[in-house]
Amino acid sequence: MATDLLNISPQLIVLSTTVIVLCLEMARLPRAALWALVVGMLTATGVAVDMLGTDTTAFSTTFRVDALSLWAVIILGPATILFALLGRSELKDSAREGTIYSLMGFSALGAMILAGSGDLMFIVLGLLISTLAGMAMAAHPRNDPSSEGAMKYFIYGSVAGAIMLFGLTFWAGLAGTTLISGINNPDLSSYAVMFGFITLVIGIGYAASLFPVHFWTPDTFEGAPVSIAAYLSVVPKIGALFALAQVVRDLPVSLVDWPLILAVLAALSMTFGNVVALWQDNVIRLLAYSTIAQSGYYLLGVIGVGQSTLAIDSMVVFGVAYLLMNAGAFAITLGEGTRLDDFKGMGKRRPWQAVGMTIFLLSLVGMPPLAGFAGKFLLFGAAIESGYSWLAVVAILNSAISLAVYMRIVVPIFFQEAEDGQIRTYAPGTSFVWISTLALTIAAGIGVQWFLG
């Protein structure tokens, strides 16, 4: 028991931090709540870094302490801090500012639990914690668009969750256990496993905004505050995809051809996200479709799990890269405005931010030597090693389309004259986020070798 608790100490630290943050909010001390969150998340990250290399389980193999779950803490802890700083810049002095910090903490905890799931119940639990908290955050402004977006997120979550529970009941019922290590018995009826697996993908795909359960993404993002949209695009997604990796790790392909179905979903997500993004005039919606596409790329790493030595590395590297470039792009959007027109003439007005935004977008395309390239390179490699070369080709073609998508933002920045209007300012938190993520986007791309050790 004591070792179990020690093994999950990063998650415990996050939990207690969040409770403290909640108490500080009750005392109406939002600034203190933010600092408590920062300190707590840094501590959890530090502990997780210290524990890297452990590969064990806790609580009778229901929770896994391995590379995936530890890296989830290391990625999501700092991620929460970055998004909390963005939230501070955006929602400072609004009513219930502090609740955002505690909800971010809870949602991150849910994602961390997902990433370490050793049991189907943990997946259900993690999904609920991370998405319900996310829904409350999306509704924070309490106006029509945000309520609609949050409602949509909620309805989608309920339906997807219900389908998933329904399917998992069959699977677990036949297997006689909810342990992930026990549900891969080759003697099981393949049709039940197939049904269970598909419903699981639906539930997880909802949190990761994968096609065909991505429909909530653009509406929710558009209605929510920019910082919350940024949060939702990164934290639940990484947790959910890591959980999927935990499930398929022990799943024999003979029982259910999971790489095939994930490959189909990956191809559809990438293509759908990029192609529809070409039509968007709102930067947040454009970035929302881009996260759908990026989820598709991310699946290439999951497909490689158990078949390619690059798989786990690629998921971690892409997770870091995705966090950095997405947080940076959202931060600058927060500073400039959410319409494409707001970006007009930015190259003259704010040259540094303009170059920064261009670098984030090029990194999202996957241009070397930025972080996004390193991540995608490994993902493509993992897919090819697993025998899915056609998928890698689809992904490369999609990268070409995505250049056109992101150029939609770059072109007004440099080649169009500014409209008259009020110029927004950058809060210190926003500036910190985009500068630090920019430095890391460049550094991570160049130093990925040392980064992996």
Next chain:
Amino acid sequence: MAAILLTILAPLAASAWIIVTQKKIGYAALTGAAGSLAGSILLFTAALNGAVTQLQFAGLPGMPFRLEATEMAAVLALVVSVITTFIFVYAIGYMKEEKGKLRFWSGITLFMGAMQLLVLAGDWILFVIAWEVMGFASYLLIGTWYWKKEAGDAANKAFTMNRVADLGLYVGVFVIILAGGSSQILAEPVQGVSVVGTLALLLAVMGKSAQVPFQSWLSAAMAGPTPVSALLHSATMVAAGIILLLKAFPLFPPDALFWIGLVGGITILLTGATAIFSEDIKRMLAASTSSQLGFMALAIGAGYPAAALAHLIAHAFMKSSLFLGAGIFQHEMHSTNYEKLKGSGKKLKLAFSGFAVSGLALAGIPPLIGFWSKDAILTAGLQADPASWYFPAVLIGAFFTAIYMGRAFGILWKGHSEPEEKPKKLPWMHLGYLTLISAVIAGWLFLDPLVETSGFSIPKNNIAMISGLGAAFLGLAAGWFATAPIFKTQVWMFFRDNYPVAGGYTNVIVQPFQMLATGANLIEQFLLQSVFEIGKAFLMLARWLANVPDRAMAFVIDQIGTFNLNIGQWSQITDDRGIVEWIAGLVASIQRLGQYGRNIQSGLVHRELAWSVYGMILALIILSLTYL
């Protein structure tokens, strides 16, 4: 090690300095170029002593970045930095009175740094990085005068065409790394680099080196300042494609070489004919660049990288000085159109004699540098296995080269030019120009040693030399007398009275070529047409799939409507020519696909959930099929 960093970083540092301080930008750029020149000289002397400078640093796991000044890379770096430095000298004079200095100088130094990185890259990933940065810098440079519509369009055209072709580089590099298990650029063959991998790389080369059918961005790129053209067309940018072939040459399976030679051969002939019929001195030079790079591709296809390297070096000097000469004409006469330039050579004697020297070199007149390299290419064509068509292709290409150069001389020299203001004094421009021309004249001294330092020896053959000389003299004479046909009727008559023989030449030589060019155009259109048909079929399929859930009646009516609409749109697109329109069509069809995606995204949650359920059922069906 310091030398290799100096070579790459000096121009990049200059670029950063220019952006940050915005002061003394021309001289800062020149200092950066000089630093790079110093670095490359050090690398070259080290290479002469047989020492290979290497540097490894961070990179992907198990695949560190690697800079490597092999003998060939050191030679190429030296050539790049010499030419670039003197183009910079020229550009200080050229840009004095032009706008857009900041963008020009910061872009061109970035460009130089990227090119040196590409030359010295010792692993494929760094090579891809340099390739991309250079593409981006070229986009900036071509669009230096971005407020002119022409310049913006040209920049976009160059960028999109190169992007399409760059996909090939990504695929090719993937194949190489997966086959060899290492990202290092090796000089020994790697098993498993298939014909497909080679063709992917060839696609990238065709884009960068402006080979048929990607040749049109190069002439559009003329919208940039002349020093940019001089740089793009000589030792950098287009040369990157050939450098890629040289670096990857050991990896190519023998079957794949045929395709490289084929692309080169076709390009030599088609763009050579274009150059002959050009009405504008810079466009003629642009078409000639494609054609000359075709020679290099053909030499590699014939299995003689030494000949390609020799011609790469020689062409870099010749073409950069030709462009700088054309730039002086443009500066003085305010035009690049032949009609405006006719006879101006008599007034601008210095510029004309330089232009003539480099032009004679390009035509292959001894002892200028081009004679030696063209001789090498001819020999390669003669000694290669399928000599039956390699050699004639090269020989005709050499003949074409001589014709268009001879024609340019004729136009620039003959006739009367309007006496305008006195020629301006252009010390910087003349300094850069004359230095490069002296290199063209003295080429026979250094070309052989340079190629030998790279570890190759230039092939030589007497039959090739004699037939090459014959083609050169014959072509020059033909070109000199065939200046007439471009002129309007009146002038035409005037010329015919003075040179009665010109009419004969027109009938014998010019008309068949005109027919050839028309024929080539027809073939190109046919190819484009077939591509459109395939695209149309796919688009119809996509539309049909997207409309499945509609009610049957609405579906049928809608289909008939959109079908007609489609045909209208596509036939409109097919009416236009060129691959840019093809790309535009592709983008449009992708955007149209996007519109369907948007229709699915109705915003009504119950409909969207229904789509999710359809998706789930589809997934179930796919998986069930795997059990069959």
